[in-house]
Amino acid sequence: MSQLKFSKEHEWVRVEGDVATVGITDYAQGQLGDVVYVELPALGRQVEQDKEAAVVESVKAASEVYAPISGEVVAVNDKLADAPATVNEAPTGDGWFFKLKIKNPKELDGLMDEAAYKTYVEGLA
Amino acid sequence: MPADAPLQTTPLDALHRGLGAKMVPFAGYDMPVQYPAGILAEHGWTRGHAGLFDVSHMGQVRLRGATAAAALERLVPSDIVGLKPQRTRYTLFTNDQGGILDDLMVTNAGDHLFLVVNAACKVADIAHLQAKIGADCAVEPLPDRALLALQGPEAAAALAQHAPETATLGFMSFATVSVAGVPCFVTRSGYTGEDGFEISVPNDAAERLARLLLADPRVKPIGLGARDSLRLEAGLCLYGHDIDTTTTPIEADLAWTIQKRRREAGGFPGAAVILKQLAAGAPRKRVGLKPDGKAPAREHTAVTAPDGAAIGEVTSGGFGPTVGGPVAMGYVGARHAAPGSAVNLIVRDQPRPAVVAPLPFTPHRYHRS
Numbered sequence: 001m002s003q004l005k006f007s008k009e010h011e012w013v014r015v016e017g018d019v020a021t022v023g024i025t026d027y028a029q030g031q032l033g034d035v036v037y038v039e040l041p042a043l044g045r046q047v048e049q050d051k052e053a054a055v056v057e058s059v060k061a062a063s064e065v066y067a068p069i070s071g072e073v074v075a076v077n078d079k080l081a082d083a084p085a086t087v088n089e090a091p092t093g094d095g096w097f098f099k100l101k102i103k104n105p106k107e108l109d110g111l112m113d114e115a116a117y118k119t120y121v122e123g124l125a
Numbered sequence: 126m127p128a129d130a131p132l133q134t135t136p137l138d139a140l141h142r143g144l145g146a147k148m149v150p151f152a153g154y155d156m157p158v159q160y161p162a163g164i165l166a167e168h169g170w171t172r173g174h175a176g177l178f179d180v181s182h183m184g185q186v187r188l189r190g191a192t193a194a195a196a197l198e199r200l201v202p203s204d205i206v207g208l209k210p211q212r213t214r215y216t217l218f219t220n221d222q223g224g225i226l227d228d229l230m231v232t233n234a235g236d237h238l239f240l241v242v243n244a245a246c247k248v249a250d251i252a253h254l255q256a257k258i259g260a261d262c263a264v265e266p267l268p269d270r271a272l273l274a275l276q277g278p279e280a281a282a283a284l285a286q287h288a289p290e291t292a293t294l295g296f297m298s299f300a301t302v303s304v305a306g307v308p309c310f311v312t313r314s315g316y317t318g319e320d321g322f323e324i325s326v327p328n329d330a331a332e333r334l335a336r337l338l339l340a341d342p343r344v345k346p347i348g349l350g351a352r353d354s355l356r357l358e359a360g361l362c363l364y365g366h367d368i369d370t371t372t373t374p375i376e377a378d379l380a381w382t383i384q385k386r387r388r389e390a391g392g393f394p395g396a397a398v399i400l401k402q403l404a405a406g407a408p409r410k411r412v413g414l415k416p417d418g419k420a421p422a423r424e425h426t427a428v429t430a431p432d433g434a435a436i437g438e439v440t441s442g443g444f445g446p447t448v449g450g451p452v453a454m455g456y457v458g459a460r461h462a463a464p465g466s467a468v469n470l471i472v473r474d475q476p477r478p479a480v481v482a483p484l485p486f487t488p489h490r491y492h493r494s
Contacts, residue, residue, distance in 0.1 A: 033350070034165040036444040037419055037451070039473075055473065057421055059164040059444050060350055081419065 004092060005108055006117035007068040009050075012092055013111060015102070020069060023096040024056060024087065027121045032058040035087040040076040040098055047073060047100065049107050054097050056087065069107040071100030135181035136271045136331040144346055151349060152244035154182040159348040167351035168446040171317055172487075175277035176347035177338050184247025185270050185325055186254065188238040190262035197231065197238060200257055202374060202393040204384035208233045213297045213312045216382055217374055218253065223398030224370035225377065226253065228362060230323075232299045232312060239299070239310060241272065241323070243364045270310075271331035276321030276355075278490065279343040284311075284322055287337065291322065295494045307334050313492055316352065318359025318485055320492045357452060358445045360413060360484030366424060367411060367440040367454060375402035376456065378411045378484075409437060410462040413482035414453040414470065420477055421451040422470040428457055429469045429476060436461050439470065445486055452486045453479075 005013045010028035014021045029035065039055040047053040047067040054065035076098045080086060087095040102108075112120060132155040141148065146157035157179065159167060170176055188197060194205040203216035210233050218226035227246040232239040242250045247266075254264045275284055285292040287305040294300055294313045302311050310325040326334050338344050353363070362368045368377045373395070380403055387393065391400055416422055426439040442453030453470070461468060464483045469476035 033159060034163050036165075036446075037421055039420060057444070059168075059354055059446070060158075062421065062423060 004114060005068070005111035006114070006120075007066065007111055008120065009066045009068070011066060011068045013068050013108065014092075015108065018102050019074060020071065020100045020102050020108075021096050022053075022065075022068060022098055022100060024065060024091055025117070026091045029088050029091045029095070032056065032063060034059055035084045038080040038084050038087065038097065040078075040080070041073045043073055043076065045073045046103075047071060065097060067100070068111060069100065070103040072103070073098050074101050075099040133182075135179055136328045137179045137181065137335055140332050140335055141179065141346075146346070146348060149349070152182055154244065156182060157346070157348040159350045160346050162345065164348070164350040164354060165446050167345070167347045168354050170345050171277045171319065171347055171351060171355055172447050173278070175275060175279040175283045175321075175341075175344045176317075176351070177335060177344050178274040178276065178347050178352055179271075179335070180274050180323070181271035181331065182244035183272050184240075184242040184244065184250060185267040185272060186240040186242065186251060187234075187265040187267060188240065188254070188258075188262045189236070189265065193238050193258075193262035194233070196258035196261035198387070198393065200253070200394065201229075201231070202383040202387050202396070202399060203231070204386050205231060205233075205238070207384070207386065210235050211299045213299050213314055217368075217379065218250065219374065219393060219395040219399065220370060221394050222370070223373040223395030223402070225364075225368045225372055225374065226250070226370060228364050228368060230312070230314065232310075234299060234301070234310070239325075241325075245365060267325075269328050270325050271328050273324045273326060273331070273335060273338070274315055274317075274321060275324065275338060275344070276315045276317040276347075277319050280319070280321040281492065283338065283341045283343050284324075286341065293494065294322075294492075296320075296491045304334060305337050309334075316359075316361055317355040318361070318487055318489045318491075319355075320490055354443060354446055357441050357443060357454070358447055358485060358487040359489060360454065360486065362411075363441055372411070372456070373399055373402055373407060375399060375407040376409050376411060406459060409456045409458050411440070411454060411456055412462050412464075413484040413486060414439060414442070414455055414468065414479050415482040415486070416451045416453070416470060417478040417480065419450060420472050422453045422472050422477070422479070426453070426455075427471040428455055428479075429471060430461060431467050431469065433469075433476075436468065447487045454484065457481065
């Protein structure tokens with residue numbers, strides 16, 4: 001399994017070949033609380049880095065999920081429709097949101113590694 | 126209140142922090158929005174067992190004087206003079222345009238009236254009472270008292286452990302009782318749709334009483350997050366959202382707060398507007414809205430007719446944990462207010478089908494003696 005990369009908006013990316021899997025971080029799910037609904041992008045949609053790609057809703061509020069990198073949506077996690085709590089239980093595993101065919105690999109260079117993200121989150125407290 | 130004013134705390138602040146609550150600003154107070162269990166678990170626990178809520182931020186006020194009930198009737202559309210001793214009634218402060226300044230509970234406590242008003246409105250409410258009826262009765266705020274709500278099907282058994290006489294208290298009834306030696310004002314009422322109590326307790330005994338109730342395995346602490354989802358499923362209005370100065374009691378489907386004598390005699394602020402709407406109907410009505418799909422529709426979501434015409438707005442909306450899906454309420458034009466009417470909710474620029482639904486979403490289970 002490849003290493004995770006992280007955005008300042010609390011998404012993670014796992015790169016395998018030319019496909020990147022995207023989800024929200026453990027910190028993000030903890031801040032949201034119980035996830036009750038997830039809205040995923042349509043297959044084939046071109047998403048742009050830092051633009052809205054999905055929506056995650058807790059009991060209290062709806063939050064946007066941004067694309068950490070640009071690309072074409074090639075898969076979405078349909079299981080979240082009936083089991084949104086998976087985002088709380090396994091945010092970096094079964095709780096993934098969508099997969100992108102990477103458009104510009106250089107965009108990955110601007111993301112944080114795990115250590116840098118950990119420091120970033122500690123700075124938010 | 127200025128945005129940078131320091132937050133006030135309730136007498137249970139240390140207890141909340143010790144229990145690991147996530148604290149948020151609400152109506153000028155630092156309040157627990159949830160505990161580590163989370164909103165879904167807290168909501169479910171209240172429906173299945175008993176939840177303890179700190180609602181000490183709400184305003185408690187005593188009105189004293191022989192003519193206090195008649196005086197209060199000049200500010201609210203409900204029958205207060207006819208309210209029997211030890212009975213509680215839900216009512217509204219209205220303005221001259223027929224709008225709602227606040228909603229409140231009024232209890233005839235025998236030698237005085239006991240009022241509970243919303244936290245965000247309490248300063249204005251007390252000023253309103255003093256300005257309008259202060260010459261006819263003594264208006265006494267009670268900042269030295271905290272307020273706990275114990276709600277859920279096991280609330281009665283849990284409270285009876287410490288105050289046996291509360292077991293037989295009727296719904297919307299009041300008693301001055303000693304709860305484990307603490308002098309309390311107890312009403313059998315609440316804001317969840319479940320059986321339960323609101324307990325007014327002296328500030329200096331509030332934490333001790335809360336800890337005593339929480340020592341019961343049937344009772345768990347519940348935050349404001351679950352309080353909101355519980356009241357939404359129960360179809361109960363949240364002031365500042367579902368009702369405000371731009372909504373009348375008739376539009377808000379709260380005509381039941383206006384008893385017969387007041388309908389006939391009027392004599393409350395906005396009576397001309399309100400009684401006219403009562404007779405002829407209001408142009409819009411507060412209704413339940415049940416999305417067909419799974420996407421919640423939040424406050425301010427636009428409501429449209431099937432032909433696309435704008436007909437209203439969501440005033441409260443989210444996920445109903447007991448319903449197991451999204452629930453909302455809001456205002457729609459009178460022609461679309463019948464249960465079963467098809468509407469669309471515009472969520473993220475997309476029309477999403479929904480249906481006008483009867484309230485409450487979750488049946489009330491109040492105590493019937």
